[in-house]
Amino acid sequence: MAIERTLSIIKPDATKRNLTGKIVAKFEDAGLRVVAQKRIRLTKAQAGQFYEVHKERPFYDELCEFMASGPVVVQVLEGEDAIAKNREVMGATNPADAAPGTVRAEFAESVGENSVHGSDAPDTAAQEISYFFSGLEIVG
Ligand code: ADP
Ligand code: MG
Numbered sequence: 001m002a003i004e005r006t007l008s009i010i011k012p013d014a015t016k017r018n019l020t021g022k023i024v025a026k027f028e029d030a031g032l033r034v035v036a037q038k039r040i041r042l043t044k045a046q047a048g049q050f051y052e053v054h055k056e057r058p059f060y061d062e063l064c065e066f067m068a069s070g071p072v073v074v075q076v077l078e079g080e081d082a083i084a085k086n087r088e089v090m091g092a093t094n095p096a097d098a099a100p101g102t103v104r105a106e107f108a109e110s111v112g113e114n115s116v117h118g119s120d121a122p123d124t125a126a127q128e129i130s131y132f133f134s135g136l137e138i139v140g
Contacts, residue, residue, distance in 0.1 A: 005035065005083040007128035009117035012070030013036040013109050015039070020073055023116065026103055027077055030089045036076040036129075044068040045112070050131060059112060066112060074132045078140055083125055086118040 010023050024034065042050070047067035053058050077086055091102025095114060098105035108114035120126035129138070 001081045003078065003080060004122065004125070005078045005129060006083045006086045006119045006125045007117070007132065008075045008077050008086055008119075010075070011115055011117060012066060012072060013113040014107060014115040015071045016071060017107075019107055019115070020068070023103055023107065026077075026089050027086065030085055032079040032082055032085060032089070033140070034075050034078040035078045035140045036133050037073060038075075038132075038137075039071050039073045040072050040132075042068050050128070052128040053074075062112060076133060076138050077128055083119055083122065087120065090116045090118050090119050 008027065010020055014020065014023060020039075028034070044064050044067075047064040048055070048060075051060065051063055051067070054063065079085060089103060091098030091104035091108075093104070093114060094111040095104045095108035096111075098108065103116050104114050108116075119128050
């Protein structure tokens, strides 16, 4: 295991319901450290670029609309095995399949409006972090 960094996004369904603090607490309780964080409002085009890997999937347009529908909190989480650990704390994409105690089991509204994003591998983590943050904005 190594110290890694991963990109996390608290999605509009969660910011709208004032769940930012409760969600961040789950990451911190799991040993992940917030080393960069900002609250922003994405345009649909910016959301589309972020989720470009999914552009052929049937839910792409709906996903981009949703991600632009309200503020998001983008953050860099750091810790031992942070990429996998973040995904463990998030739970499965569909809240119906998410393990008890995970963010998505507790807070997600549906498979689309599922409260959080997390990078899935070291290369995507690096790419997603640099989409939102400059090196100067990440303070470990
Ligand atoms: P994850 O966010 O768990 O990595 P994916 O990368 O497969 O999941 O999908 C990206 C996002 O697209 C999901 O978090 C969710 O918001 C949305 N999504 C995935 N599958 C569906 C679906 N079947 N219907 C609607 N939205 C979906
Ligand atoms: Mg994904």
